[in-house]
Amino acid sequence: MKILIVEDDNDLREITTRSLEKERYVVSQAPDYMTALRKIEDYDYDCILLDIMLPDGNGLDLLGELRALGKRTNVIILSAKDSLEDKVKGLDLGADDYLPKPYHLAELHARLKSLFRRNTREGEHTIRYGNIELVPDLFKVLIGGKEVELNRKEYDILSYFMLRPGRLVNKNTLAESVWGDHIDQVDNFDFIYAQIKNLRRHLKEAGATPELKAVYGIGYKFVIE
């Protein structure tokens, strides 16, 4: 998978590149509009991570160029301007997703993963990890081919981990993703622990191969031992 990062902030570009390379993507970088334009003219990419505010141009124009070149490249817009207007405009111009800056790398990975899944497995809307199968459209979970009943929160937590296998998931981030943005500033995570405990029990009873491992003080990792 080849990815082009168009981003003028050196720090952010570098760390995103490193993180993507760790996930075994092939990554190209473009710090400005002209470099990005040259690269999309010369090469083909599977996905472009596009910043809108560039020193020498607007990232949205690049979407027009892509269309003019007749390329069907996936684009995820990264923008500090998290205004609705930008988002709508970008998606109208053919972007596939929109991620407000500053973003969480784990979030970026999940978005990329779901984007590629949509592309490569058209028609088959399931996520697999180990012997677990998740059908998002039906909110169904199959472990070893057998359906497992999960409550709403347990399902949300599992699907969050299914999209981020092997990655360290922070408790805070998990709480905000599953419970909502308003659950910040919480200093006690007992409520997560209670749900995780139940989820673990369900997974264990159904004989799932991946397991939820606690990482001291930080959060959890979904791994196959």
Next chain:
Amino acid sequence: MKLFHLVMWRVSALLVAILTVWAVFFYWAIIEEVNDETDDSLGDYAETLIIRWLSGEEMPSKNSGSNNQYYLYEVSEEYARSYPHITYRDETVYIEEKKETEPARVLMTIFQTDDGRYMELVVYAPTIEKLDLRRALLGWIVFLYVLLLLAILAVNAWVFQRNMKPLYRLLDWLDRYRLGGKNKPLTNETSISEFRKLNDAAVVFTERSEKVYEQQKLFIGNASHEMQTPLAISLNRLEMLMEDDTLTEKQLSELAKTHQTLESLTRMNRSLLLLCKIENHQFSDEKEICLNKLFRTYLDDYQEVYAYRHIRVEVTEAATFRVTMSESLASVLVANLLKNAFVHADEGGEITVSFTAASFEISNTGEHPLDDKRIFERFYQGSKKEGSTGLGLALVDSVCKASHLSVTYRYADGRHVFTVSRS
């Protein structure tokens, strides 16, 4: 004290003093004049009597029927020498015809006849009743004083109203002025140069503070905006580092603590940015929202999150409170009020939420009343609470201001009560 009242009060006090002194002088002058006149006529009369007596002419009757009378008798030489030649004094005499005493001016004179005898002549002339005069004077002065005071008050009020109008218009404008709010321009035409200067000064100063306020707002906005990316990068770097399997548990726990601190900084920054956005009116997606429903949704989540604090929650819905506001701001409002209640209620305490058609009230048990003037200020915290940014209630206040709502705080019966109603 108002300037108007001060001026009135000083004018009245000064008038009392001046009029009193004036009345004393007036009285004194009149009495002096009356005495002078009476003494003159007494002198003339005495002279006529003495001449008549010395020349042996017929004397007029001792008592002329009025209280105009005289006595003439011989005195010893010692007496004559021990008294001055002529004295005037005030006396009251008994008049037989009228059977009453009357004030009189008395002249006593001692003279020597050709044959060396000493004679004393006492002449009485009726005069004015001084007590009556004083009473009359006092009455008139009081009357005059009241009349004068009323006239002065009326004139002053009129002068004030006419001349001080620009001042009061300016003060009124300043009273209404809200920094950073929508203010009407000052319309205060006047030809008086002092007031013009005052107007100009007020306008210049408000413009200056407006500018400083804008700059400060912009600075906070820009600063928190610029901090977002570096913060996110630091967090992401830390997370990448934490995925390293060779780290020891001790290192990992240190990293986790740093991560937590950075996250709370990020949250605080996000709240600040949100505050700026609200104050810049960047939320325009207004629609009708049922706050009861929103409350119920969030309440479930918070009850789950704060289950370990064993807080009882009681909701009374007498009516549905609907408001027209931005949906995201409504979430901010409800979430922050609920969070505030849950975080600050005592362990095992109680939270009550009640709705009417025009307001809702949320209260939580708590020991000490908080400063109701500062509670909505940024970073004002009654007591430092772990995981609290100190911006929650400032956000609530901002949201209310931006959404035609008003929020008030009071402490009653061991509870912190927040009331949100339409303003």
